[in-house]
Amino acid sequence: MARTAVPTLHALANPARFLALARPATPLLLWAGIVLLAIGCWAGLTQTPPDYLQGDSVRILYIHVPAAWLGMGGWSGLAISSIAFLVWRHPLADVAARAIALPGAVFAAVCLVTGSIWGRPTWGTWWQWDGRLTSMLLLFFVYCGYMALARADAERGGDGRIPALYGIAGTVLLPIIRYSVVWWNTLHQGPSIGLTRSSIAGSILWPLGFTMAGFTLLFAAIVLMRMRATLARLKAEARLRRMARP
Amino acid sequence: MNAWPFVLAAYAVALGAAAALTLASWLAMKRAEK
Numbered sequence: 001m002a003r004t005a006v007p008t009l010h011a012l013a014n015p016a017r018f019l020a021l022a023r024p025a026t027p028l029l030l031w032a033g034i035v036l037l038a039i040g041c042w043a044g045l046t047q048t049p050p051d052y053l054q055g056d057s058v059r060i061l062y063i064h065v066p067a068a069w070l071g072m073g074g075w076s077g078l079a080i081s082s083i084a085f086l087v088w089r090h091p092l093a094d095v096a097a098r099a100i101a102l103p104g105a106v107f108a109a110v111c112l113v114t115g116s117i118w119g120r121p122t123w124g125t126w127w128q129w130d131g132r133l134t135s136m137l138l139l140f141f142v143y144c145g146y147m148a149l150a151r152a153d154a155e156r157g158g159d160g161r162i163p164a165l166y167g168i169a170g171t172v173l174l175p176i177i178r179y180s181v182v183w184w185n186t187l188h189q190g191p192s193i194g195l196t197r198s199s200i201a202g203s204i205l206w207p208l209g210f211t212m213a214g215f216t217l218l219f220a221a222i223v224l225m226r227m228r229a230t231l232a233r234l235k236a237e238a239r240l241r242r243m244a245r246p
Numbered sequence: 247m248n249a250w251p252f253v254l255a256a257y258a259v260a261l262g263a264a265a266a267l268t269l270a271s272w273l274a275m276k277r278a279e280k
């Protein structure tokens with residue numbers, strides 16, 4: 001399996017081959033994401049019962065959890081792309097890392113804002129400087145730092161290695177966010193959704209699958225759009241450089 | 247406390263941000279590929 005996966009990744013690193021796949025994939029991911037998200041939001045707002053303890057505010061779960069997953073998953077993707085860039089020197093991996101940064105930051109911010117809105121009726125406060133909330137806020141700032149660094153690197157004609165190293169170093173935050181609710185006393189609830197079991201009733205949980213899949217496909221479509229825009233700009237710049245040559 | 251204003255505000259933030267990001271990315275891609 002690993003033998004075939006690496007050559008496939010190398011083949012995809014060819015921009016022409018990547019674009020041949022990305023062009024049809026973008027609208028497919030986009031529309032599939034929108035449809036799943038619409039079903040998930042409709043079901044989450046109208047088809048599930050209120051929680052016995054939290055009441056209707058539990059419905060924020062269906063958008064808060066996918067936002068948290070994409071904020072953290074986005075950084076994982078950014079770090080994997082950075083490793084691929086440093087190891088194999090594929091420029092497309094660098095383009096992917098930079099394309100992931102903005103949507104990752106936006107979803108980290110959405111996670112913070114929706115969590116804060118959820119906190120007010122549930123905990124009686126908009127914000128608490130506890131482990132989970134503070135580490136997620138740090139992730140948002142780390143995204144902002146990456147975007148500033150990547151822009152400065154591009155403007156100074158850098159080779160992309162410094163943003164890539166920063167992308168890898170930032171992964172240290174991911175286990176801290178994940179286990180913050182276990183390591184420290186916090187208002188935030190402990191881990192309630194796992195891969196195999198969940199402490200949330202199935203009658204409340206099921207729309208989460210739709211919104212998780214919907215937001216994830218939408219995120220993938222956004223990353224593909226941003227990568228295509230960058231590749232088109234790089235192609236136009238290369239053409240201008242060729243024309244400017246005497 | 248009525249939770250619905252909080253629920254609707256959270257959905258507006260999340261869906262509004264996702265829609266704005268999608269639209270901006272789509273327009274940037276179309277502009278660059280023109």
